[in-house]
Amino acid sequence: MMSADETTGGGGADGGFEDETGFNEEVVDLDLSCRPHSRILSTIRTIVTGLADQHGFPDDIIGQIEMAVDEACANVIRHAYTGVNLPNHQLYRIHLRIVLCNQAMTIHVIDNGIGLHNKPKGASNVEEYLQRGAKGGLGLHIMDRFMDEVSYQYPEDGGTHVIMKKYLPTAATS
Amino acid sequence: MMSADETTGGGGADGGFEDETGFNEEVVDLDLSCRPHSRILSTIRTIVTGLADQHGFPDDIIGQIEMAVDEACANVIRHAYTGVNLPNHQLYRIHLRIVLCNQAMTIHVIDNGIGLHNKPKGASNVEEYLQRGAKGGLGLHIMDRFMDEVSYQYPEDGGTHVIMKKYLPTAATS
Amino acid sequence: MKNYDLVIHEKNAADASQKVDVLGCLDSHTVVDFEKSMQNVLAGMPSHLILNLSQLTYISSAGISALMGLTHRLRKDNGELILLKPSEKVFRVFRTLGFTAIFKIVESDDALQDALASRLG
């Protein structure tokens, strides 16, 4: 039913995504790409909430997916390319891949930036966030808290590849 | 705060779209890409209508943009790759570029297919469509009828690049 | 992600008309199933085919072409395709493109009864 995620390979450059979905009738997948400017965030939220709604998620969960994706993209915009010198200006991008299958919605957020290897662990709760002086860590915490699965990959050629998955309520209970 | 965008230049390598937007603060642009399967059409319509709505278009015009884009994408799916043998399966794609600026929404629909060079002119009205036995031409007619500007480009390396533009009602009357 | 469905009603014993509710969207994807289902319906030789479009949320040129095909086939046998209560959005598309002059469209169940009575009476 969802060959898609099982065989998932790397993200990578534009068009270099591996075909991971085969021709499964039940899967819809879509690549998005844009410049990493914060004014794109509302556009991305409109797209993600529209697709989550069409896919049958209830409103409260749509809000969670919206926020997790917004945080991941805001991180690319604010952090990924700081002090990075890429050979080609077209490499400064946010890439998204959205995969809709019977049981879940999976969103990949990919950049070619400095990488999140030695990331400050996301605050595991709000107290921790406050102890740090309410600075940093809240975005990663929100992604963790609001999505069912979050994982990070670090493509060989650099950058960060975040994969977030949310199951449809009915599928989760079955 | 937003170092990223400053150094960002042109549009996509992604199919070689030209950058028409420069660094205009008011412009949002976004590349989309997916496999040319008809089940993606409802997903594309959800995205396009969501963005048109966010951009302030009234419902009746949103419906027109929705239909024009749907027809252009359906044409890629049904016609562009018929009998085409591309060297790489990743070239069988629909590319969309959506540009939102102050006065208008522009949608590019691009394929790497056989090209529409000797296209049967879109039916210029429904009578003409009926005289042909109600076969063909209605899709191109709808695109022409519902959008303010429609133009076709034929990239050197093949395929079809349709550009459709719709002005915001207030901008059009100013 | 169900955005297309059909409800095929029993053929009316009195006048041999048949009603089908079309739900969701009729686009280049869903029209394949729609045409197959309509072929089965027409095989039952209904006098008239009534498509209830009140819950049709979207129609593309592929959907319109399918309706044109049905119209022609039914008229050949002195039948009629009747489009019942199209939503405002779908009606606007028919009107803008000039299809209101071609399709038989009725806007209420009363008008449907009148239309059937006048054709069959």
Next chain:
Amino acid sequence: MKNYDLVIHEKNAADASQKVDVLGCLDSHTVVDFEKSMQNVLAGMPSHLILNLSQLTYISSAGISALMGLTHRLRKDNGELILLKPSEKVFRVFRTLGFTAIFKIVESDDALQDALASRLG
């Protein structure tokens, strides 16, 4: 494509509190303008800052951090940031993340009057 705006009301002459309506979304993009505007508002030394969030449709971590910053700055001067009537969606985010225990949130204009009276009285 206006999806963020502020309405900055006159400072209340009686209790020196000030109200600001926050409209639309407070995300990583719009928070830049928001923080600049709030700096100007705080320069006027309001006793309390009341943010009317009834028309706030979205808030991200950047928006929440900005509210945290305002809370701290106001409390330092014995003032308070009061969040008035957040929409259900925004309130749900505050609650799920534990911020209802940190922010001063009031759910009606009556409750706001009570809160101001008790703080100033």
